[in-house]
Amino acid sequence: MLNNQLTKRSFLIKGMHCASCVRILEETFKKIEGVSDANVNLATEKATVTYNPNKAGDREFSSAVASVGYEAILNQGEAIEDEEKKEKLREIRKLRNKVSLSLIIGTFLVWGSFPALIETAPLILKNFWIQLLLATPVQFWAGFEFYRATIPALKHRTANMDTLVTIGTTVAYFYSAFVTVFPQVVKNIGVEPAPYFDVATIIIGLILLGRYFEAKAKAGTSEAIKKLIGLQAKTARVLRKGKEVDIPIEQVVIGDVIRVRPGEKIPVDGEILEGDSSVDESMVTGESIPSDKTKGDTVIGSTINKTGTFVYKATKVGQETMLSQIIKLVEEAQGSKAPIQRLADLVSSYFVPIVIILAIITFALWYILGPTPSFLFAMLNTVAVLIIACPCAMGLATPTAIMVGTGRGAENGILIKDAKSLETAHKIDTVIFDKTGTLTKGKPEVTDIVSTSQVKGFGPARSVLQLAASLEKGSEHSLAEAIVKKSEEQNMKLEKVSQFKAIPGFGVRGTIERQNILLGNRKLMEKENISIKGQEDKVEALENGGKTVMILAVNKELKGLIAVADTLKETASEGVKALYKRGIEVVMITGDNQRTASAIAQKVGIKRVLSEVLPEDKEKEVRNIQKEGKTVAMVGDGINDAPALAASDVGIAIGSGTDVAIEAADITLVNKDLRSVAKAIELSKKTMRTIKLNLFWAFGYNISLIPVAMGALYPFFGILLNPIFASLAMATSSISVVLNSLLLKRTNFD
Amino acid sequence: MGIDKTIVAFASLIGALFTFWFFLMKKDKVIKVTEDSIDITIDGGYSPEVIEVSKGKKTKINFLRKDPSGCLEEVVLPDFNIRKFLPLNQKVTVEINPKEKGEFKFSCGMNMFHGKIIVGG
Numbered sequence: 082m083l084n085n086q087l088t089k090r091s092f093l094i095k096g097m098h099c100a101s102c103v104r105i106l107e108e109t110f111k112k113i114e115g116v117s118d119a120n121v122n123l124a125t126e127k128a129t130v131t132y133n134p135n136k137a138g139d140r141e142f143s144s145a146v147a148s149v150g151y152e153a154i155l156n157q158g159e160a161i162e163d164e165e166k167k168e169k170l171r172e173i174r175k176l177r178n179k180v181s182l183s184l185i186i187g188t189f190l191v192w193g194s195f196p197a198l199i200e201t202a203p204l205i206l207k208n209f210w211i212q213l214l215l216a217t218p219v220q221f222w223a224g225f226e227f228y229r230a231t232i233p234a235l236k237h238r239t240a241n242m243d244t245l246v247t248i249g250t251t252v253a254y255f256y257s258a259f260v261t262v263f264p265q266v267v268k269n270i271g272v273e274p275a276p277y278f279d280v281a282t283i284i285i286g287l288i289l290l291g292r293y294f295e296a297k298a299k300a301g302t303s304e305a306i307k308k309l310i311g312l313q314a315k316t317a318r319v320l321r322k323g324k325e326v327d328i329p330i331e332q333v334v335i336g337d338v339i340r341v342r343p344g345e346k347i348p349v350d351g352e353i354l355e356g357d358s359s360v361d362e363s364m365v366t367g368e369s370i371p372s373d374k375t376k377g378d379t380v381i382g383s384t385i386n387k388t389g390t391f392v393y394k395a396t397k398v399g400q401e402t403m404l405s406q407i408i409k410l411v412e413e414a415q416g417s418k419a420p421i422q423r424l425a426d427l428v429s430s431y432f433v434p435i436v437i438i439l440a441i442i443t444f445a446l447w448y449i450l451g452p453t454p455s456f457l458f459a460m461l462n463t464v465a466v467l468i469i470a471c472p473c474a475m476g477l478a479t480p481t482a483i484m485v486g487t488g489r490g491a492e493n494g495i496l497i498k499d500a501k502s503l504e505t506a507h508k509i510d511t512v513i514f515d516k517t518g519t520l521t522k523g524k525p526e527v528t529d530i531v532s533t534s535q536v537k538g539f540g541p542a543r544s545v546l547q548l549a550a551s552l553e554k555g556s557e558h559s560l561a562e563a564i565v566k567k568s569e570e571q572n573m574k575l576e577k578v579s580q581f582k583a584i585p586g587f588g589v590r591g592t593i594e595r596q597n598i599l600l601g602n603r604k605l606m607e608k609e610n611i612s613i614k615g616q617e618d619k620v621e622a623l624e625n626g627g628k629t630v631m632i633l634a635v636n637k638e639l640k641g642l643i644a645v646a647d648t649l650k651e652t653a654s655e656g657v658k659a660l661y662k663r664g665i666e667v668v669m670i671t672g673d674n675q676r677t678a679s680a681i682a683q684k685v686g687i688k689r690v691l692s693e694v695l696p697e698d699k700e701k702e703v704r705n706i707q708k709e710g711k712t713v714a715m716v717g718d719g720i721n722d723a724p725a726l727a728a729s730d731v732g733i734a735i736g737s738g739t740d741v742a743i744e745a746a747d748i749t750l751v752n753k754d755l756r757s758v759a760k761a762i763e764l765s766k767k768t769m770r771t772i773k774l775n776l777f778w779a780f781g782y783n784i785s786l787i788p789v790a791m792g793a794l795y796p797f798f799g800i801l802l803n804p805i806f807a808s809l810a811m812a813t814s815s816i817s818v819v820l821n822s823l824l825l826k827r828t829n830f831d
Numbered sequence: 832m833g834i835d836k837t838i839v840a841f842a843s844l845i846g847a848l849f850t851f852w853f854f855l856m857k858k859d860k861v862i863k864v865t866e867d868s869i870d871i872t873i874d875g876g877y878s879p880e881v882i883e884v885s886k887g888k889k890t891k892i893n894f895l896r897k898d899p900s901g902c903l904e905e906v907v908l909p910d911f912n913i914r915k916f917l918p919l920n921q922k923v924t925v926e927i928n929p930k931e932k933g934e935f936k937f938s939c940g941m942n943m944f945h946g947k948i949i950v951g952g
Contacts, residue, residue, distance in 0.1 A: 239875070416914030
C-alpha cells in the first residue's frame, strides 16, 4: 500500500509490438476510474498501475486491455500453467491426427509393398505413383515437425532425435521417389526398382505415436506441483474500514484482518485473533489429523477450516506463505540435477553426432562388403541405425523419476531440497536424532522440586522455584521456560537478577540480593566445586526416570533440585522402530547426562546414546560417526542444530511454524511426523531404483540395438533389423522410461 | 575394389569427418551480459548459446521459445535449481545470482540442446 488509498500492481501484457502500443495501453489504463498512474514497458512486456483498490481492480484492467486488442496476464504463474495445459492439449490433439493419418496410410502402403502381403493387395496400392501420392502428405505434413526441428538445429550445429528421424525417413522417401520417377536408372545399376514408402510412412507414424503416449505420460510427472498450485485460494474476506470485503488474494497485505467461516479455505498464513476451530492441514503438510486452533495459534494459508469461525491477522502473504515456499522448494528440487545423471549427460551431448557417424560407417561397410543388392542393404541398414537410436530415453531417465519422487515426497509432507539430497538419502545407514524438540515435544514441564535446605524468608519448595525462576527469566532455554511457567502457575513474584550469565551446556548464574545463585547440571556444580553429597541418590532416581535435574546453589551451597521432563512425541517410538526394521542404526544425541539420556532412549527404543554433548560439539559427534564410514542423517529442529545438520550427509529438519525453507536442511518434514524419516529414506531408495532401472534400460537399449541395426548379427545368424521394427522399438523405449517413473506414484513408502 | 566402392569409401570417410567437425568441434561464441538482463531466443537451439555474466550480479534471462518442438518446451538450469516450462512465443524470465565463478550448463528438458553460462569475476 502506498498510502491508505493507493496500491501498485505489475502484470504482463501480451501482444505488444511497438512504442505506439505502449502509448495506447497507458492511455487506456489512465481512463479507468481510480487509476492515478500507469507505466507500460515494451522490453519487459509489463504494465505497472497505481490505483485505488476500492474503485478499480483486476476485472477493470483485464477488460480495458482486451478492449484495445491486448491481453493482460494478471497472474503469471497461473497464466503459464494455463498456457502449458492448453499447449499440451493442442499438442496431443495435433499428434493424434497426425498419428492416425500416418498409420492408416502406412498400413495401405505396407499392404501394397510388403512381400508377404503384396499378392493380396489391390492393384491400385501396388502402383508406385499412387504410393508416392499417399506417402507425400505423411512425409511433409505429419513429418513436418521433424524438419521444423532439424533445420534450425543444424543452423546451431546441434542435432537431436528429430535430426536422426529426418535423415532416416528423408533417405527412404527420396530413394523411393527416385525409383518411382526413374525406375530404369535403378534397373540399369542392377537394383530391382522397388520403393520403400511404407518404411518412411510407418516410421513417422510410430515415432509420432510414441510421442503421443509420451506427451500424455509426461504430463503425469509434474502433477504434484500442479496440485499444490491448484490449492491456492483465490479470494479473501478482509475487514477493511469495519466492513467485510472480498478481495483477490494478490491484494491481501500483511496485517489485514481476515474472517474465515466453516468449510472455507484459509487464504494466507496468519495468527488467530479471535475464535476457535479445527483445521484440516493435510493438503499442505501431509498431516492427516486436523489440528485444533485457538487464539494465538498459527494458521496456514490454503488449508481448510472445518468447524468454527475465526478472525485472524495475515502474517505472510504472496511468495512468503508456507504453500508458496513449498511450491518454490519443490520446483527448485525438480530443476536440480542428480549426480547419477552425469554419465547420461556426458553421453547424450555426443550421442546424436556419433549415431550419424555410425550410420555413415554402416552404409560404407554394407556397400563395400555386403551381399547384392549391396546398395539396398546399405540404405535400409543405415535407416535402421538412425531410427533405432533413442537419446530421449537417456535424457528422460533421471529427471522424470526425480520429478515424481520429489512430488510424492511433497504430498506426504516430505520436502526434498534437491536431487542430490534425494540421491544421498538412499545410502543412509545411521540416523542421529537430536532429543529436545525432535524426539520430544520440546515443551518440558517441572515435575519435581526438592529443597535440600531452607532458603531464608520463604517456604522451602517455593523458594527454590522462586530463585530458579527469577534467574531463568532471562534465559531462552526450553528448560528455563518450564521453570518460569511453573512459577507463573503459582503466581510467584520474581526477584530482580543482576550479573546474569548463561553458560551454554551447563546452566545459568546471576546475583539476587547480593547472593550468588547458580542453576545448572551436575557438570556445572563440579566445575564450581559445589558438593551434592547426600542428594546423589535423589538425583539418580530422578534421572533414571528420564528427567533432567537442575541443581540450585546459593553462595556455593546446595539448596535444591528441580526436575524437568519433556514428553516424547507420539510418533517417536514408531519412527525409531521403522528405521531399525530397515537395518538403519539409530543414535540419540543430547546435552542431558548419561542416566537421563539412557532412560529416555530406552523409552523410545534407541540403543546408542551420545549424552552430555554440548550444543557446539554436536557437529563434531556427527563427523566422528562419519569417520566410522557411515552415511549419516541428522534429524533436528533446524535452528539450534544447524551446524550438525549441515555437517551430516543428509540434514533432516522437523518443520516448525510456517517456515519451510530451512537453510541447513536437505529434507524438511513439514508433517512433523518422525515416521517420515524412514519414509524419506524409502522414497529415496525407490526413486534411485527407478533411476537405475531407467538408465540401465536406456543405455542397454542403445548399446545392444544399435549394433544389431548395423547388422552385427548378420554374419552369424543372418539377422537384420527392418527399419519398421527399429521405429517400433524406439517409440516404446522412451515411453517405457516415463511409465517406469510414473510407477513411483503408486509405490508405498511405509 | 570397384570405382563405385572406392567413391563410397572415400565419401563416407569425408562424411564422418565432416559430421565430427560440424557437430563436435564448433567454437562457442560468448556474449557478455553487460546489462542486468539478456534475451535468449529458442529456435532449434539457444541464441545466444553461451553468455557471460558477472559473479554476484543478479541477471535476468528472458527465454523466448519460437520452436514448437516438444523437446525444447522446458529449460533446465540445474546449478541454479531452475526448471521452467516455456510457453510458445511468450517470454519467461528466470533470475540468477551466481555466487561462484565457473561454467554452468543449461539444457532443454530432455538434455538434447545445450547452452552455457560463464560466470566471470
